[in-house]
Amino acid sequence: xxxxxxxxxxxxxxxxxxxxAYAAALSEGWAGPGRLYTLGRRSHMLLEAARRSVADALGAxxxxxxxxxxGTQAVHAGILGVITARSEPGALAHGAVxxxxxxxxxxxxxxxxxxxxELPVDRLGRVxxxxxxxxxxxxxxxxxxxxxxxxxxxxxxEIAANAEGVPLVCDAAASLPxxxxxxxxxxxxxxxxxxxxxxxxxxxxxxxxxxxxxxFPGEDSSLQEAIGEVDVPAAVAAAAALRAVAxxxxxxxxxxxxxxxxxxxxxxxSIPEVELPGDPDDRLPHxxxxxxxxxxxxxxxxxxxxxxxxxxxGSACASTRLRPSHxxxxxxxxxxxxxxxxxxxxxxxxxxxxxxxxxxxIVADIRRxxx
Numbered sequence: 001x002x003x004x005x006x007x008x009x010x011x012x013x014x015x016x017x018x019x020x021a022y023a024a025a026l027s028e029g030w031a032g033p034g035r036l037y038t039l040g041r042r043s044h045m046l047l048e049a050a051r052r053s054v055a056d057a058l059g060a061x062x063x064x065x066x067x068x069x070x071g072t073q074a075v076h077a078g079i080l081g082v083i084t085a086r087s088e089p090g091a092l093a094h095g096a097v098x099x100x101x102x103x104x105x106x107x108x109x110x111x112x113x114x115x116x117x118e119l120p121v122d123r124l125g126r127v128x129x130x131x132x133x134x135x136x137x138x139x140x141x142x143x144x145x146x147x148x149x150x151x152x153x154x155x156x157x158e159i160a161a162n163a164e165g166v167p168l169v170c171d172a173a174a175s176l177p178x179x180x181x182x183x184x185x186x187x188x189x190x191x192x193x194x195x196x197x198x199x200x201x202x203x204x205x206x207x208x209x210x211x212x213x214x215x216f217p218g219e220d221s222s223l224q225e226a227i228g229e230v231d232v233p234a235a236v237a238a239a240a241a242l243r244a245v246a247x248x249x250x251x252x253x254x255x256x257x258x259x260x261x262x263x264x265x266x267x268x269x270s271i272p273e274v275e276l277p278g279d280p281d282d283r284l285p286h287x288x289x290x291x292x293x294x295x296x297x298x299x300x301x302x303x304x305x306x307x308x309x310x311x312x313x314g315s316a317c318a319s320t321r322l323r324p325s326h327x328x329x330x331x332x333x334x335x336x337x338x339x340x341x342x343x344x345x346x347x348x349x350x351x352x353x354x355x356x357x358x359x360x361x362i363v364a365d366i367r368r369x370x371x
Contacts, residue, residue, distance in 0.1 A: 004351045006311045008344030009148055009287055012177060014241075015196030015345070021240035022198060022233050029232035043232045050232075050239035057242045058181050058188065060205050066224050067235040068202035071173045071191025075101040075142075077227060078187040078204055080108065080215035082140045082167045089114035090139025095127045095154070096120055096330035099171055102142050103326070114139070124279040125152040125331045130162040138163075144171040145182050149327040149340055150278030151287035160184025167210055177245050178253045178285055186210040192238035195245045196345070201234040248345070256343050257285035259352050263341060264288055270360045277333040286343040291328070295337035295366050303362045304339070309355055312340050 005013065029046040031039035048062070055062040068074040079102065083089060092109045094102050096118050106116035117138070119131045125147050132138050141163050146153045153175070160168050161184065170185035177195040181188060187210060192201040206212050206223060214226040245252075264276055273293035292300065297313040304311055328335035341355070 009342030011193040012196040017244035018237040018241035022237035025233035025236040053239035071202040072101040074189035074202040074204035081212040084215040085211035085213040094142040097327040129158040145175040148174040151283035156182035196241040197238035291334035292337040
């Protein structure tokens with residue numbers, strides 16, 4: 001059975017532009033870009049061209065852009081590097097619905113003698129536009145551009161204005177395929193696989209004037225040296241995919257919005273006792289999350305998989321650990337029996353209709369067996 005892939009929020013299918021660029025770069029960019037011989041210089045030229053392309057897409061300067069091995073590494077390096085640059089640790093303030101990489105950075109900071117402050121969100125999953133009111137000695141503020149589980153956008157520009165003087169680290173991984181980077185951040189982190197690049201490539205952008213120091217073992221070197229060796233072909237593929245996605249972003253976002261609006265309406269109408277968390281309007285265009293009362297999320301995922309649909313569960317930020325989603329718990333919504341559908345550039349209307357045809361029956365069968 002051919003599976004219909006509905007997990008684009010985890011990774012988009014590789015963009016054709018990324019596949020072509022990667023194949024071409026493999027033959028020219030495999031040598032170390034820091035070496036002075038001809039092969040190394042070729043790799044260096046490819047890497048610098050990719051850096052310029054990504055910088056242009058993000059409204060940054062090329063020397064502000066660093067390629068990393070993942071979005072997680074970009075988040076960790078961004079947050080911890082800003083904190084390490086301070087003479088005193090200070091507090092890491094972060095939204096309660098951030099990606100787990102931010103939460104892990106907060107735990108690391110606490111073990112190193114610092115403090116962290118979890119900023120609450122409303123029932124839609126949104127941080128207060130003045131999140132640092134009452135927070136003392138904030139060293140860094142980490143707020144994502146939009147939530148990776150429910151799609152709710154955060155008011156980044158307003159938050160940055162209210163938090164003036166405190167570096168704002170923005171995890172923009174979820175939003176970059178669908179809209180330009182927001183304004184106001186000091187540090188931006190992203191993952192290439194979210195926009196059709198390849199796994200194993202992230203992007204970290206540190207604005208000029210933002211103090212950063214290597215938080216990891218090694219010399220107190222520049223950011224690019226501290227991150228380590230770069231996969232040049234993957235960086236070239238990431239840049240090519242981001243450039244292609246930016247060119248088709250408006251049209252694709254509208255098509256995804258139409259499909260997810262249809263999904264939200266039909267799921268609410270066809271399934272009793274269902275909750276669709278997140279902002280229904282001010283959200284990313286490709287994500288629909290729903291929770292079914294009395295339904296085990298892992299069982300629902302398994303039955304949908306048997307029916308030919310690859311979806312993910314928001315009922316566990318890491319489903320292998322069988323923990324309810326910290327995002328949904330922070331929002332105060334139903335956190336069990338949860339499924340996230342996230343579309344991608346290749347998703348068709350027919351695939352969405354097939355999903356809507358089988359979903360009500362699957363939910364009804366699970367409830368009948370459970371009762």
